[in-house]
Amino acid sequence: MRIDTAALAVVRDHFDRSMYPLLDHRMSLELRPSATGFPKFEALRRIVGRLAPAQRTLFRLFRLGETVDDPAFRQAFPAEVAEALHTGELVERVPDGWRSADLLVVPAQRMLLITGVPAGYPTAVRSPKAVFDFSTSFVAAALPASLAGCRVLDVCSGTGVQALLCAARGAREVVGLELTESAVTIARANAVLNGLTDRVRFRRSDLLAALEPGERFDFVVANLPYAPALDPARRPSTVAEIGNCLLWPLLADLPPHLADAARGVVATWRSAGHAGRTYQLDAIAARLAEHGCAVGAYVDPVFDSVDGVLDLLRQEVGGDDAEPRLAELRALLESDTVAVDGFYNQLVQFRRTAAHPVLQEAVTFGLS
Numbered sequence: 001m002r003i004d005t006a007a008l009a010v011v012r013d014h015f016d017r018s019m020y021p022l023l024d025h026r027m028s029l030e031l032r033p034s035a036t037g038f039p040k041f042e043a044l045r046r047i048v049g050r051l052a053p054a055q056r057t058l059f060r061l062f063r064l065g066e067t068v069d070d071p072a073f074r075q076a077f078p079a080e081v082a083e084a085l086h087t088g089e090l091v092e093r094v095p096d097g098w099r100s101a102d103l104l105v106v107p108a109q110r111m112l113l114i115t116g117v118p119a120g121y122p123t124a125v126r127s128p129k130a131v132f133d134f135s136t137s138f139v140a141a142a143l144p145a146s147l148a149g150c151r152v153l154d155v156c157s158g159t160g161v162q163a164l165l166c167a168a169r170g171a172r173e174v175v176g177l178e179l180t181e182s183a184v185t186i187a188r189a190n191a192v193l194n195g196l197t198d199r200v201r202f203r204r205s206d207l208l209a210a211l212e213p214g215e216r217f218d219f220v221v222a223n224l225p226y227a228p229a230l231d232p233a234r235r236p237s238t239v240a241e242i243g244n245c246l247l248w249p250l251l252a253d254l255p256p257h258l259a260d261a262a263r264g265v266v267a268t269w270r271s272a273g274h275a276g277r278t279y280q281l282d283a284i285a286a287r288l289a290e291h292g293c294a295v296g297a298y299v300d301p302v303f304d305s306v307d308g309v310l311d312l313l314r315q316e317v318g319g320d321d322a323e324p325r326l327a328e329l330r331a332l333l334e335s336d337t338v339a340v341d342g343f344y345n346q347l348v349q350f351r352r353t354a355a356h357p358v359l360q361e362a363v364t365f366g367l368s
């Protein structure tokens with residue numbers, strides 16, 4: 001897609017006039033709640049079928065990712081909207097009509113967000129151009145109510161949702177960093193679509209690489225991906241190291257970018273642990289304590305087994321030495337010296353405090 005501000009303004013106006021967020025909300029009342037932001041495809045499809053023709057076409061294209069035929073497309077969109085969708089590269093002509101460019105438009109957190117078609121939908125033809133999933137709503141729920149006047153950093157910004165939410169909560173300036181070019185473009189489009197371009201900037205960046213040395217932030221949010229969980233060049237030697245390999249370089253490089261009273265939320269998924277604590281969390285708390293930060297965490301057990309997690313890792317490790325590496329990981333997870341009773345999702349909050357020395361242990365809360 002292309003960032004064409006004028007075209008996106010026409011598109012946004014059309015979604016608003018079509019009462020897209022309201023209709024989506026009404027339809028959600030007949031659907032099972034979904035933490036991913038995406039209801040079950042067939043259930044949503046049945047309800048979309050009950051909409052008036054123009055809205056049905058809009059939802060089929062942008063909520064389901066379906067192809068619509070040319071007469072339905074022309075009937076649904078006034079010429080200037082069809083033109084804007086085309087110039088903004090939000091739709092593409094296909095032999096049997098029109099489809100979105102592998103994008104959906106999701107009302108979320110009082111915003112309209114362009115995102116990729118989730119892999120679980122039958123209309124997903126390529127891997128999603130930007131991720132919006134279960135983790136998104138958890139991290140969004142962990143953001144502070146007000147960030148008035150703050151300078152905010154969103155690491156691994158994806159669709160830009162957290163960065164945009166921070167701007168909507170009063171941040172004076174937000175920088176979003178994201179590795180995938182297609183996601184950076186989508187995030188920029190989402191800033192236009194939600195009228196937040198004056199305060200939010202997205203940069204393509206491998207972790208913090210695109211930051212200038214002197215840039216400092218009052219609030220940091222990082223919803224780290226589950227994959228890549230392993231650094232191909234390193235072999236974990238402790239259970240704490242099994243999990244997101246981006247975490248450690250992030251914690252090493254972040255401190256010089258933290259303002260004096262900085263706070264933040266870092267989310268990591270499926271970390272090995274025991275009795276409601278993860279080994280990774282203690283390692284995170286110890287590292288952040290070195291920089292004057294106290295740590296608290298929401299820790300939530302997940303249902304993945306060791307076999308399930310190793311299967312996920314198998315997809316990433318690949319190569320000839322995959323099986324020996326996975327056997328090493330299994331040995332670490334099943335060793336008698338470290339108790340592992342399962343995996344946990346954790347949303348780690350940190351805050352730079354005046355207290356000295358800072359507690360090296362994280363306070364945890366969550367459901368057992």
Ligand SMILES: C[S@@+](CC[C@H](N)C(=O)[O-])C[C@H]1O[C@@H](n2cnc3c(N)ncnc32)[C@H](O)[C@@H]1O
Nearest residue numbers: 136156157158178179180205206207223224225
């Ligand atoms: C779990 S998603 C979070 C997206 C978004 N912040 C949200 O909450 O919905 C993780 C994101 O990290 C990005 N990512 C993966 N490796 C990265 C890296 N080395 N540097 C920056 N971003 C990265 C992925 O492309 C993906 O968009």
